[in-house]
Amino acid sequence: METALNPTFAKSQRSTSTSRILLDIPLYVYVSVLSSMCVIAGVLWDIAWHMSIGRDGLFSAPHVVTYVGASVAGFFSGYQVLKTSFWGSKLEKSKMVNFWGIFYSSLGGLFCIWGGLASLTSAPFDDWWHNAYGLDVQILSPPHTILLLGLMSVQMGAMVGVLAFLNRKEQIATLSAAQNATRNNRLQWLFIMTAAFFIASIFTFLTESLGRWSMHSVSFYQVAGAAFPFIMLAAGRASGKKWGTTYICLIFLVFHWAIGAVLRLLPAEPLLGPIHNQITTYQTLGFPLPLFIPAFFMDWLRHRFSAKNDWLLALILSVAFMAVLFVSHYPFGTFLHESPLARNWFWGSYTWSYQNDSDWLYRYKFGTWNDISLMNWIKGLGIALVLCFISSKIGLAWGNWMKQVKR
Numbered sequence: 483m484e485t486a487l488n489p490t491f492a493k494s495q496r497s498t499s500t501s502r503i504l505l506d507i508p509l510y511v512y513v514s515v516l517s518s519m520c521v522i523a524g525v526l527w528d529i530a531w532h533m534s535i536g537r538d539g540l541f542s543a544p545h546v547v548t549y550v551g552a553s554v555a556g557f558f559s560g561y562q563v564l565k566t567s568f569w570g571s572k573l574e575k576s577k578m579v580n581f582w583g584i585f586y587s588s589l590g591g592l593f594c595i596w597g598g599l600a601s602l603t604s605a606p607f608d609d610w611w612h613n614a615y616g617l618d619v620q621i622l623s624p625p626h627t628i629l630l631l632g633l634m635s636v637q638m639g640a641m642v643g644v645l646a647f648l649n650r651k652e653q654i655a656t657l658s659a660a661q662n663a664t665r666n667n668r669l670q671w672l673f674i675m676t677a678a679f680f681i682a683s684i685f686t687f688l689t690e691s692l693g694r695w696s697m698h699s700v701s702f703y704q705v706a707g708a709a710f711p712f713i714m715l716a717a718g719r720a721s722g723k724k725w726g727t728t729y730i731c732l733i734f735l736v737f738h739w740a741i742g743a744v745l746r747l748l749p750a751e752p753l754l755g756p757i758h759n760q761i762t763t764y765q766t767l768g769f770p771l772p773l774f775i776p777a778f779f780m781d782w783l784r785h786r787f788s789a790k791n792d793w794l795l796a797l798i799l800s801v802a803f804m805a806v807l808f809v810s811h812y813p814f815g816t817f818l819h820e821s822p823l824a825r826n827w828f829w830g831s832y833t834w835s836y837q838n839d840s841d842w843l844y845r846y847k848f849g850t851w852n853d854i855s856l857m858n859w860i861k862g863l864g865i866a867l868v869l870c871f872i873s874s875k876i877g878l879a880w881g882n883w884m885k886q887v888k889r
Contacts, residue, residue: 506654506656506657506665507647507665507668507669507672508562509558510558510559510561510562510591510643511643511644511647511672512672513554513555513558514555514558514559514590514594514636514639514640514643514644514676515640515644515672515675515676516551516554517551517552517554517555517594517636517640518551518555518636518637518640518641518675518676518679518680519551519675519679519737520547520548520550520551520554521548521551521552521601521633521636521637521679521683522633522637522679522682522683522686523547523551523741524544524545524546524547524548524549524551525544525548525633525683525686526682526686526738526741526742526745526766526767527543527544527547527741527745528542528544528545528548529686529766529767530544530742530745530750530764530765530766530767531543531544531750531764532835533764533765533766533833533835533836533837534750534751534752534761534763534764534765534835534836535750535751535752535753535754536752536753536754536836548601548629548633549601551636552597552598552601552632552633552636553598553601554598555594555597555598555636555639555640556594556595556597556598556599556636557598558594559587559588559590559591559592559594559595559598559639559643560591560595562587562588562591563585563586563587563591563595564585566586566587567584567585567586567587570586577646577650577888577889579592579889588642588643588646588889590638590639590640590641590642590643590644590645590646591639591643592639593635593636593638593639593642593643594635594636594639594640594643595639596632596635597631597632597633597634597635597636597637597638597639598632598636599632600628600629600631600632600635601629601632601633601636603628603632630683630687633683634680634683637676637679637680637683638680640676640679641673641676641677641680641717641884642884642887644669644672644673644676645673645720645884645887646887646888646889647669648666648669648670648673648722649885649886649887649888650888651666670721670722670723670726673717673720673721674717674721674723674726674729674730674733675733677713677717677721677730678730678731678733678734678737679734679737680713680717681710681713681714681730681731681734681773682734682737682738682770684709684710684713685734685738685770685771686738686767688705688709689767691705692705692706692709692771693767693768694768694769694815694818694819694831695819695844695848695849696815697811697812697814697815697816697818697819698812698815698816698819698848698852699851699852700854700858700859700862700863700865700866701862702811702815703804703807703808703862703863703866704862704865704866704869706771706807706811706866707800707803707804707807707866707867707869707870707873708866708869708870708872708873709873710773710803710873711780711799711800711803711870711873711874711877712873712874712876712877712880713877714727714730714731714773714777714780714877715727715780715784715799715874715877715878715880715881716876716877716878716880716881716884717730717881717884718730718777718780718781718784718881719784719877719878719881719882719884719885720881720884720885724781724785725778725781726781727777727780727781727784728774728777728778728781730777731772731773731774731777732774734770734773735770735771735772735773735774738770739769739770741766742766742767742768742769742770742830743827743828743830745764745766746763746764746765746766746827746830746833747763747764747827748763748764749762749763749764750762750763750764750765752836756837757836757837758836758837758838758839758840759834759835759836759837759838759839759840760836760840761834761836765833765834765835765836766830766833767830767833768818768829768830768831768833769818769824769829769830769831771811772810772811772814775806775807775810776802776803776806776807776810779802779803779806780799780802780803783798783799783802784799792875792878792879792882793875795878796871796874796875796877796878797871797874799874799878800867800870800871800873800874801867803870803874804863804866804867804870808863818831819831819846819847819848820846820847820848825846831846
């Protein structure tokens with residue numbers, strides 16, 4: 483009766499219930515997921531900065547977003563290590579990994595700490611590299627490679643950190659059955675988000691091989707077949723959701739697109755010469771790959787043939803991935819690269835670095851180097867299928883390991 487007659491009391495009770503759900507997932511888990519998002523958002527901004535403005539300083543805005551994201555994940559994980567090691571109970575320590583005989587940390591926390599240190603170490607190295615050699619002509623320069631490893635370690639830490647709580651399947655005594663179910667569902671979605679950010683990083687750092695200009699080449703399908711199935715299948719299996727892989731790829735698509743779409747609205751002008759393409763707004767990487775299409779078929783087949791052993795399942799999934807990828811992405815590449823309808827804010831195919839010749843013959847059409855014989859296509863796709871099968875098998879095995887992570 484009191485609850486019904488006192489709206490303030492009822493609101494307070496609902497607020498308390500929400501707070502319980504938040505508090506029973508430690509703050510450092512939320513922070514690691516947010517950091518995972520920030521590091522790749524900062525990288526995408528930094529690439530657009532280089533395409534649009536040119537030289538940046540050590541403390542440019544994109545660098546700050548990236549390094550703060552990585553360092554915050556490392557800091558919170560480090561604090562959790564010290565807190566658990568010196569002031570934690572035996573029960574808390576039993577849920578952690580012991581190292582050096584003194585410290586206790588979650589496995590995800592160790593990844594975040596290492597990733598944060600590696601990312602911060604790459605910062606002065608990258609600044610020195612620019613001062614010594616000028617602008618990068620490729621994304622994967624030596625300092626960027628160190629940064630990549632650090633950032634992906636942070637993202638891996640976020641994934642593993644969430645999994646540790648998800649796999650324990652704990653029933654929190656202070657929560658009702660419905661609240662425990664909500665907590666588990668939230669952990670699943672947090673994990674799905676971290677996997678999507680991880681895929682965004684893979685795509686971003688391989689974009690020179692996976693851009694729209696490459697979608698009519700054999701190498702595109704070889705790189706995609708090797709790079710994506712292992713994380714798509716591993717995360718999809720570990721998520722515990724039937725359509726986990728599809729959700730992951732949809733979030734990757736929306737997130738990557740949204741970052742580019744927002745940046746393309748912001749003003750920017752080159753500050754270094756030579757300027758071959760006059761621009762007034764940020765130039766970005768363009769539209770991300772619609773991986774959710776092959777992901778949908780992989781999810782369906784993964785459950786349809788769940789009783790099969792992983793070797794046979796990997797074969798089925800790799801064939802499906804490669805077939806659907808080719809059928810969906812080859813014509814999509816034609817649209818993105820050649821159609822005037824794709825040269826707008828939404829699709830972003832007009833984006834072009836200020837250093838590139840705006841009148842280049844192949845800016846809006848595929849180069850003649852893509853014209854290869856049918857036999858070479860068959861051989862190339864055969865290699866792509868082998869790479870995809872290996873990647874799929876590793877992904878299924880890694881997914882099994884992920885489902886066992888509890889620390």
